[in-house]
Amino acid sequence: MRKLSLIFLLALVGFLASPVNVLARTPSPTPTATASATPMAIPEATARPDITQKTEETLGPLEKLLEEQKLGPVWPLNPIKYAIRSAVDAGVPANTIVLLLLLPVVASVIAAARHIIGIRGFGIFLPAALAVTFVAIGPVVGIGLFLVIVTISMLVRFSLRRLKIKLQYLPRMALLLWWVAVSVLGILFSAPIINNSSLSNVSIFPVLVLILLAEDFSRVQLGKSAKIAVSLTTETLILALVSFIFLTLKPVHEFALLNPEILLGSLFIFNFLLGKYAGLRLMELWKFRKIISS
């Protein structure tokens, strides 16, 4: 009986976990598509339906670059280059391919920041997903929304705890989400007043990702002291911004598109070496400076 319930529980957990993963993961390759579908179709009816503002700026040059590059034989050096060309010819946006290629770059940057510098951040997924969200809705609106959501969810948790309102766990979580949704709605309602185009262009998926991330984030942070919570938030935002810069730099885009084999190969080696690094981190040098100098 116990075993049976365990299996059931496992299945339930798996079921619950998988859609979260899917939701959370989809925005990485597709925010461009979703972000574009709603906001772009209305103001510019002539625009291609599957391209964001972002893509429109960069698609032309990227495609042109592909055309200009002269390629040798397929094997052994150019298989991915040929694959990219045929995919782009078949209608896959070059921008999506670039973003996918850059995702491991971002992950490596975050890993290096942790193991060489010592910036903890919040895991590897959260800063990476934040960075992609920033690409979709812009860094200013992204950071603003993230901070608002984190603040609201922390405030609600804190006041529920302070006021000793006794609710069961899941209803309490639902109530929290209620507050977050209402406050994000409030921000969206204020769009006509602020009159910021990137705010009015926000679509549901980046917002949903932000809410999911902020949820996890504030839950873990609440257990720690305010000082650690603030430093963890700043470190995560710094990592996300650095990743965002990598995701939007034009030279990086061009390099990734034109030399995918070199990029992926060197990332593989880099991460392997990074995983074997057992020296002190830069921030540990600072932390233990008094022992070192003694």
Place this chain on the structure above:
Amino acid sequence: MKLTSILGLNARTQLYSYKYNTFRGKKVADSKLRTSQVLKKAGIPSPEIYKKFKLPSDISEFNWEALPGSFALKPSRGLGGEGIIIVKKRANDGHDFITTQRERVTVEDLKLHVLDVLEGAYSMGNIPDAAFLQEYVGRHKAFRKYAYRGTPDIRIIIFNKVPVMAMLRLPTKESGGRANLHQGAIGVGVDIATGITTKAIWHGEQIRLKPGTNRKLHGIKIPDWTKILETAVSAQIASTMGYLGVDMVLHPEKGPMVLELNAQPGLQIQLANMSGLKKRVERVEDLEVRDAEHGVKIAKALFAVRFADRVKAEEGIKTINVWEKVKVISGNGHGVYVEAKVDTGAWKTSIDRDLAEKSGLLTKSNVLWTKLYKSSLGKEKRRVISLNFYLAGRKISTIANVANRVPLRTPLIIGRKDLKGFLVKAD
């Protein structure tokens, strides 16, 4: 100190935690309930568990009125001391409880808290958890003046059955009774050989006095020190973990107990001791340690804090000759006078095999390990023993290697390692 003496997070995880810790051991360390089971089976003292809550129905079936006056309510997989309610006594009305933080809680509060724990509110990744009621361990009188409304604990890092570093953790007003450094508790370094505190840190900075008072934090003698170390090592052996942090508490009546195990103990302990963990861990990595008693003996010989600086300040530098008569403490505690040569060309002290044998210093429990030595006499396997002797009136506790010194002038040479605070006259 050299950079390579210090243990960083990368090295801890990769060279020690990953390499030496078993999957089963990690599961035991991560769950306080399983820790308790394993310890109980091995006969290692730990606070008693009154009741486990695994299903919501356990809450309604439990007779809450029968609760004892003091207890701790904890999640099995809580992180960083979160989700723990420690009740010290019943309130005057006989229904409610008073926590160590002098807050009032009702039975309804406790039930709701257990529900929260079962839903996974305090576990990593929100995984459903179990809760339990545990015996309350009060504050030992040795720590009464130093800890604020909470029970201090002693974190001991153990590697390869040898306790390599220890730290006393004192709760403060800020930490809310918790002995967690990140929550604002004080970390006090402890000399492994004697159990006397040395240096202290608070929020990563060195302090000398307990904040807000004139009370010195160094020089506190922790009672039952050897037993604390041996119990901690036994817990490590029982857990099958190679590299482990053991949190010990001192029960006022029942003595040392294991509170919890930590698969990835923090590294601030190095700041509290002003000493590098990596150097110590490397020192004991290849030793063959028989049991807890042996491991503690090795640790005491290897990691004793040299109070030479303080001795120097108090007594000044002593001048000695090249040839000195010293009193060696034999196996049964008596003093034996022998001629010794003070040899600044040697690092370690060396003792003659016959002398050591006769003095009862070559017993199994006194031999720490054997090592291959290179000297002017060629390569040779030598035993290393722990040795106490008096030189010019000062007691020196050290390690010495055992060699055949019959053809030489003295049965004992004293190396540089044990000559701190002395000046050697060459005539």
